[in-house]
Amino acid sequence: MDPLLDTAPAGFISFDDAGIIRLVNATLATLVGRPREELVGRHIDVLLSVAARIFYSTHLFPLLRLQGHAEELYVPILRADGSSLPVMVNGVSRTADDGPAYDLVLMPMRERNRLEDDLIAARNAAQAAAAAKDRFLSIVSHELRSPLTGVAGFAELLLRARAGPLTERQRGYVERIREAAFYQVGLIEDILEFAAIDGERRGMAPIAVAVEEVVARAEALLAVRAAEDGHTIERSPKPAPGAVIADARGVQQILLNIGVNAIKYSPAGTAISFQVERVSGRVRFSIRDRGPGIPPEQIERIFEPFVRLDGIGGDGRRHGVGLGLAISRDLARAMGGELRVESVLGHGATFFLELPAA
Template sequence: MAGDRLQTSDRWRRLLGYGADSPFARLSDWLVLVHPENRDAMEALVLGCAQGCGRYFEQEHRCLHRGGEYRWMLLRGGWVREEGDRPRCLAGTYARISGRKQGEAAARRMEFERASILEAALDPIVMTDGEGNIAEFNPAAEELFGYRRADVLERNLADFIEPAPTREARRLRLRLFLDSGEGAVLGRRVDVQAIRSDGTRVSCEMALSSIQAEDGRLFTAYLRDVSERHRFEDELLRAKNEAERASRAKSEFLSRMSHELRTPLNAIMGFAQLLQADLQEPLSSEQAESVGEIHNAGEHLLALIDDILDLSNIDSGQMELASEPVDLYTLIGDSLRSLSALAEQFAIHLRTFEPSPEAEGCQVIGDHRLLRTALINLLSNAIKYNREDGEVWVEIARHGDRVRLLVADTGPGLTDSDLAAAFEPFVRLHADTRPVPGTGIGLTLTLRIVEAMNGRVGATSEPGAGSRFWLELPVAVAPELPLSANAGV
C-alpha cells in the first residue's frame, strides 16, 4: 500500500473467495470488507502506522468472504523501506484463523458452562491437581467448609481440610494411581472426614473422578454432607441395640417365669392324677368331675406355658431345632386325632384325610415336635374360629422342591387388615365379640417355627368365604406328587 493505493495478491483474493478481476485498488475497497465492529480499529492501526506511529502492526479481525460470511483473519504488516531507511510503502500478510477462533470460542463456552455448573451445583465440588493443590472450589464447598474460594485456590488440601490421620494414606493412594493408573476410590462413593474452618469435623460422602489435562492430572471430588444421615443411622443403631436388649430381657424373663410356673403346675396336676387314681378312697362323681376339670385346666395352662417358652427361645436364638425327615401324613393324622375332642366341643366336622397313592410317604425337612405344634395351631384356629356345624380340611400341594400344607375352614373369613395383624404376637382377632380361648401367640409361634426351618407361612381369606392358612417346607423324600392332592380331615 502506497498512499491510498492498494495492491493485493491472487492468494489474498482467493483466501476471501474473490477473483483476479475484483476491484481492490484503494484502501477503502479493503476496509469495506472488514467487520463494522473491527473496522475503525483496523483503519486507525494502519493509518497510524502509515503516519509514522509505529514500524509494525498486527491485528485480528473479521473480514467479509465473497460467500457472505465473515471469517477471522490475522493481519501482520509494517513498513517496506528503501536505501537510507526511507519508508517506501506498507506491506502486510493475511492468515486465516477462523479455526483457532472457533476453538477459543468453544473453550470460552465450555469454561462458562463449567463455571455455571459449579456455581449452581447444590453439592460441594473441589478440584485439585496431582499434588492435592486446590484448582477449583465452588460456592457449595465454601458454605460447607467455611472458606472463600479466593483464599483456598492453590492451597494444599492437607494444610486445612484433610484430617492429619488420612493424609499419608491419601498420598500413597495418589502415588499408586499416578504410577499404575489404578485407583481404589475412583468411581466409587466413599465416606470421608473433613475439617471446617472453625475446626469442627464433618462427615462427607465423596465420589472422585480424574481427567488428564494439558498441564497434568486433575481430580474432582463431588461431596455431600452426610453428618445428619450418620447421626440418624447412629440413633437407629442405638435404638436397634436397645430393642434387642429389651427383647432378650423379655425372652429371658418369659423363659424364667415359664420354668417357675411349671414347677407348681406339675405339682397340681400330679396331685389331681393321684386323686383320680386312688382306688382305696374313690372319688364321688361330683368330685371326679371337679378333679378332672383341675387336670384339664392344668394341661391347658401347661400347653400355653410351653408355647410361650418355645416362642421366647426362638426369639432369643436359644431354640435347638432338629433337622430330620418328617412324614406329613403321620404328622397330619396325629394332629387330627389330638384335636377330635376340640372339634366335637365346637361342633366342627373334620373331613377324613385320605392320602393319594402318588403322594403317600411324602416327607419334609424339619423338627417333628415343633412342626406338630405349628400344624396344631393352624388346625385349632380353624376349629375355634369356624361357624357352628362348619368344616375343616387339609390339602397338600407340591411346588417344585417344596411342599405346601394347607388348612382350610368354612368360617366367617377375614378382612385384609385382619390378615395383616393375624401373625402379630398376642393379637386375638374378634376376641371382644367371640369368647374364643387362647393367648394370641399361636400363629406367631407357627410363623417363627416354620421360618426357622427354612419355610414360609401365609394365608388367604375373604369375609364370608372362610380362610386358608398354609405352611411350606423343603421336600426331604420326593416321590412323584400331583399338582394338588386334596386330603380330607
C-alpha cells in the first residue's frame, strides 16, 4: 500500500463484489481498534452493526454498483470493543484485475458531532435567554413602569391643588417626587426600547415622510427644553424641503435624543444649530452644539450601550444610563440610514443623521 494512503488522516477500505475486504489502511485499523490482518479477507459486515448492514445492502452498495460512486453518507461502524464510531463515507467503484472493486474513504465524525451538539446547546441557551429577556421586559413594564407612572400622576394632581392648597415647602417636595418618578420612567423606557429595538417589535413602518413635519415637531419639543437653560435653536432652512423614507416616530426620537444631548452639553445661553440638506440621494439632518467636544478615542464608544462620557462639561445635570445614542444609531440603521458624529475637542460636536430620500 502507498505509504501516504496508509497514514492518511482518514480510514480507507477496499472490498470486492462479494463484500470481502481486500485492503485496509493503518488509520482505519486504528480507528476500529483491530489489526488489519484481522480485517482483510473477512466480509465488510464485520465493521457494521445490524442497522448499518441494512443500510449497506439497501443504499451504499447499490449506489456504488449503479452510479459508480457514493458521497457523504453517514454510517456508524463498529469498533473492537463493540462501541459505535460515526463516520462520513465517500466511495467509488473501479475495475480491478480480478473484477469489480469498491474503495471507501471513512472520515470520523466525532468532532463534527461534538460541534453539532455544541450548536444545539448554544441554540437552546439562546432560546432560554430570549425567553428570560421577555419575562424580564414584562416585569419591568408592568411591575415597575406602571406604579411609577401612577406616582407621577398623583404628584401632578397634588401640584394642581386637587386635594387642597400646598405650602411652598410641600410643593417643593411634591415636585421632587414628580421629577424623580418621571426620571425613573424615562430610564425604564430607554431600557425597554433598547431591548426591543428591532423594527418588527417596535411596529416600525418606513414610508415617505415630509422632512418639515418631523423637523418642526422635534424643534418645538427641543425649544421648550432649550429655553430652560437659556439656549436657542437655530434651524435652517425653513421650511425644510423634501421627504425621507423612514418611520416618523423613529426619526423624531433620534432628533430628540441628539438634540437633548446638545442642550445638555452646551454652555448656558449658546445656540444649538439644526440644519437639513440633501446629499447624494439622502437627506442629512445635523445638530451642532457648542460644548466641550468628544475625545477622538471616544467617538465610536459613545454609540455603545451603557457608555456615558462623565466629567466633560460639568453642568451637573446629565442623567441616564447611556442608551440614547445606542438606541438612536440602531433606529437609524433599521431605517436604512446612519448616525455619526464629528467633533473637535474644545469646539463642540455635530451629529449627522442620514436617511434615504423619498
